[in-house]
Amino acid sequence: MSKKSTRQKQQGRAWYRVRPFCFVITPEGGRSMSEIRDKIHELFGVKEPHELPAAMMEVINDSTKLSVICSNYKKMFTNTKHDYLRDYFQENQADRSNLMQDYTPESICQIVAEITGNRQLIADLCSGTGSLTLEAWSRNPDAEFICYELSSAAVPFLCFNLAVRSISAWVVHGDLLTEDVQAVYRIQDGTVTKADDFPHDKVDAVITNPPYSLKWNGVHDIRFGSYSVPPKKAADYAFVLIGLDMLKDDGIMSAILPHGVLFRGRSEADIRKQLLCDHRVSAVIGLPRALFAATDISVAVMVFRNHSDDLLVINAENEMTHRPKQNIMESQHIETVMSAYKMRRDIDKLAHVVTFQELEKNDYNLNIPRYVSNFEEEVLPPPTESMRAIIDRHKEIKQQELELLEMMKQMQAENVETGKEFQEFVELFEEWTNL
Template identity: 35%
Template structure:
């Protein structure tokens, strides 16, 4: 797809957001816009597929709508058509409830919100895959307008804007555009963005780390226990050579964000058989507990230093029991890490983003860190630049863990200066990511950038993994040339003396009156240092 076409998609989506932006903040209007886009995608895809099943080749959505309506209303074709659509898509829509039909009513001035709400219900009730998917789209919210007429008008304007896109034929470009929108919402949402979005450059870096050497593997499985909108998981699809065979496993506590991830999966053409998503508290109860329970890769960007119960009963939980202590109640960072690590295959790779405190804090965290190092579980520690996330400006670290390692060393990479300064956030560009990945692959010492520390060195540091202990980025100041400095001072004094003489001479040449004599004498005294 051309850059011009992709730009058009982004513009249409953002124009749709403009309709709502003045009425509510980004955390609310993203639910409306993303939900309605998804409904149009399901509707458009169904119409074209129905025409294909009927061996027709419509030139437009309107033509596909006509073909579908006629077949749906024909008793001889209706039942078989519905069965085929349900088998392929797990949902159907009545002809009058498709997006195409509803937007036609908008143009005629006859649109009613209840029809769109009924379409939402039909989708949700058709399969577990879509259950409660639109529950955050409150079509009757007063924020859309003070009455039903204004609410109809607001939603109708969004639908007219989106109607300019033939979404079903956009392919991966639509999924990318959806990611773009989620990113824009994250930028506008500030701290709340951390609930649902990991910036794409960080996602790319983590994904390529866990995929290294396995890009051609069929049936690759990836798990994110704090999946947000699913963007971190979906990056695997971008960087594997077998995208159609990837199995995605994800869990999310926030129901709205969980629904966003489900939509994101469908819009990225992930089949129902390959997506396994769960809405629950990752730390409270283990999941998944039925096969498969271990995965080729674990990717995580959990909430930083979140609170959790740290109930003593968790000491008997197989995720945490072997470490003898639990992560502190006030900082669940290691609880998330251990949960993810527990679900990693022996041959797998895990990458998790956490605040730097996990590298050096003592107490229970220090004991867990020491146990992980003694088991050779920690493979690499990467220090990221500050201010690259939407929800925090603090510097963070990617910790890479493995179970089956040949050595006990830990590679430290200080990438804190690898960024380009942006308007609101610092940005990891491709050149920065490539440099980090190349260093990760080679595991070599690079002056002021990386160091592979052996176990003895780490033990000497009392298992403290603070990056500056291993990567010295100190820059010595250039030695001062005292002779040159002395000459510079002498030359400067001569320049000052010359300037003072010139100013004094100019004052002498001025026409002097009795009233100004006192001022001039005082000025001369200043310049002559009297």
């Protein structure tokens, strides 16, 4: 084990920051946020959010207490598929300013899980509370997981989420970018134990929702292979390259990333071009904006393989139900996206199989509208219909002018002291209406 990195020490003081009260999350699991918070506090015997991580870790380290709390949790929250701890953490613990923590909505988890398919060993990079892992496990309960997480506040939530569902996993508490590891936990049969190591074998699949455009030290890493070093101002491609280094030859990786990775220049453009030339980008799926609780940006799911025969681009920005605070993708929207993904053919205004010639023409820019535009041209009405509308509007305006003129004349008649200037104005307005 290595000591906590300098970056972790600097960021550690922010791990327990409470989110501003002006921000309100609407959980997807059918319960109010206040109800979730009260039940979780009751379960772990705390009164304030900042007390919870330590209380959870105390429970995790005591197998007897853990068994009791897990049993009580399942009585309180019978829908074990939903990640209530994610809802709680996002509201009360997430540190967006320093750790760029945006926790994955269920709809995106479902898309990633369906893309991942039936895999045996799955690595979840930047796991948070484990939402991506939970969804993948719900479809493949025999899978094993290696979950990497930096945040000391999130690790207890992650360990408990895995234990309460008896998921077989390792939790690596450490910095994936620097490979500094603070602790490893083995979760098996509902128990959590400290471990000395974790599997370093190649994995069947990688799933990740890394912190968007996180600043990092920007140094070369052997895991990057022959690819350029991502810029210090944005570690997005660092997470991608590390994930690709973990994959077996026939493995698959799904990464939830900001749209900037699709078109930004310099070293990121070099990395993107090489990935495309190496046929490692299998699909780019643009999702609707404002799906996340803490940000209204839109993201893309990039699917990588060690070799892909083609590149599919899907523009799903309109596949959502609009809500005032947070849009949602419902089952029919997810089905539309996944149907297009599986068919891998051109679908008007939704999907396009991109040729290498198109990539070259666009200088390896993957900005989605270059390949799939869902712009709807306005259908112009017949000229006679337009003219009739103009005439009707003109008549309406004329009638309003006459009514206004009559009102002014009445005002003039009722007020004998009306000034000369107003009288002249009424005469001019009457002249105007007669034109």
